[in-house]
Amino acid sequence: MSENAPQVSVAEVSVADVCVPEASRLDASLPDALRLRALRKSFGQKAQQKPAVDGLDLTIRPGEFYALLGANGAGKTTTLRMVAGLLQPDSGKIFIGGTDARKYPLAAKALTAWLPDEPLLYDKLAPLEYLEFVAGLWGLDSALAASRAEDLLRRLGLWEQRGQRCEGFSRGMRQKVALSGALIHAPRLLMLDEPLTGLDAGAARLVKDMLAEQARQGVAVVLTTHILEVAEKLADRIGIIAHGKLIAEGDLAQLRRLSAQNSAGRSASLEDVFLDLTARGVAA
């Protein structure tokens, strides 16, 4: 990165710059779906500790579809795992729906769903048995859970397989079962790590539609993906993370403005913008 190149940081994208796609669903009176402040996490021995997440600030509103992009090892999954309560941050604050997740983890978890890149299922359970277990974990009413389970499995095309054990399922089917588990308790914050991996074109479209619908219903959807087209088409806002820091944030137009690709005088794709910003972010 040259010295004259503009410094790109989260501070450059003010709240006023942020695109508000549909004011009705991004209700300002509601608390932020997710607010991270100065979040840090390092791994390794004390002498050679390497920050995976380095003072991350992030705010996501209810009903917002947020794509978190970054190269491998940038800190995306570590961030999501900390929000999901699977990793203790070294320092910083996590608020989910206004609840301090470090102080009141159970209350925060009640609002959250996390779908990792590798579906976490029980091979010996059938989809319906799995959903019954998940509904129990989130303490749902049986009748409500049963109706949601049927609705989800039908929509995801798994109703016929509801009694079959997951051990024989393809990667895509497992991903769909895991997604139905994430949605059955109607979370307010839905975090997905590479949710489209292993899905065929039809299933990927179905999942994208369902995620967009969740956002329309007021759920904050945060996803990480390497398929930039998904982020480009679905996300209200995109955050680019490198070395555990948010180096750029905004909608596609804002990111284009931040990128050197503007100088080329053409409408750069998200891929061009992402590669340019991460290269400059890393160099910085």
Added chain:
Amino acid sequence: MTPNSLSLPRLIRHDLMISWRRLCGFLRARTTTRAVIVLALASALLHLAAWPLAAGLLSLEARDGAVALDGMGFVIVLPWLMSQGLTGATRALYSRGDLDLLLSAPLSPQKILASRASAVAIESFGAVGMFLLPVVNMAALLGGPRWLAVYPALAAAVLMATGVSFTATLGLFRLLGPKRTRAATQVIATLVGAWFVICAQIFNFIPAHDQAALQEALAHPAPGSWLDPHGALWLPARAASGEASALAIWSLLGVGIFVLAVRALGPAFARGALIAAGEGTARGASRAAPFRSERAGALRRKEWRLLARDPYLLSQILLQSLYTLPVALIIWKSLGPNGSVALSVAPALVAIASQLSAALAFLAASSEDAGDFVATAPVAPGEIMRRKIEAIGVPVALMLALPLAGVAYASPRIGLITLLCALAGAASTAALNFWKPLENRRGDLIKTHAQNKLVGLVEHGLSICWAVAALLLCLESWEALLPIALGLALLRANKPRSQSPEALAPA
């Protein structure tokens, strides 16, 4: 066979390489050299330990004759080989590994089965030979080279047992279907394998006058009777004792059965493997049970479902129970004519409770497939742990209720002591498994503690401590305090000192 396809020796070499790497993993040896050193050391130790045993066998040989001695040996070794063969055949049929690759390659089914069956046979020879052959080597050193005939006799027996095991497994597969066959072969392999332990005890429990009569019948068998060493039944014993013609017939028989099984069963094996691969999708499509998401019940039901569907659980519980029974018989016999059956059963029940609880706790704690997912749920780790303990407590209680009631009916005092010690034993081994969870996959109960042998030893130690304590308490001996103190000390030494900051949930 396809002329240009991989040759059988290369296929067998590939299978053996995979078996070797599995063994290296079991031995926790990162390099081949290290594994060879470990095995060489183990073999040297076994040879040392075999020395006095071989000397004892030579004196028995001098008294009863070589054929009678080898006959007794085969009664023990053949079921052991059958158990190994059944387990190997089931694994070959159900483990995916590289089977999909082989089945999609231009290889004849016979060739695939031949390589798999050969690998199973060599593994069986290694597993049994590891313990048997040091005794044979020492006996050959002390008593002469005739003992070396055991090598080819054992090899023929291994081939025969492998051929019969694949036939039986594929027969069961056809009869029972893919779902039940795995469980059925596991149970049969366990029962057949346990026959080895029971055999070793049978002679001790025969009344003295019957023992003498049996020895007399063995020493002077009636011609043509089943004890006549010239009969067909004694062919393997005569082969092992070095009789050339018997050894030739026995070897031909072993090789013949193996080759016939491989040639005849190749297509059935390939079909079975394909059906077994689709087992998960071939199950019933509907589920009539009501959807109940009440939290405590849902958490317990999930554990019960997973326990009930573990392919190895039933056979392992059966095995542990069967291995414990001879202990009860030994105690009963040692108590003499006035001995109480209730007293002799009490320590066995305590040991079974401890082992059963350990096995279930291992599955619940170490084989949590979706631990990270459970940790994201709004449930306190303590509640998840409580529900897991409840879930494993119920099957333990169900299994022990009837025998415990029997003991209590015979002697309320002994019943109470047994109940308390069984509770203590079950709680101790369950706590150990929850405190020391291992990275594992559900369905690997058979590899319980393969990764941490120390935990396995402590688990057995706790089980023995509470069983001995029960016996001594029943005998009203103050020395019962010693095993109780030792058990508590073991628990204290293994109790985790502090919770890891990352461990937000037990799973």
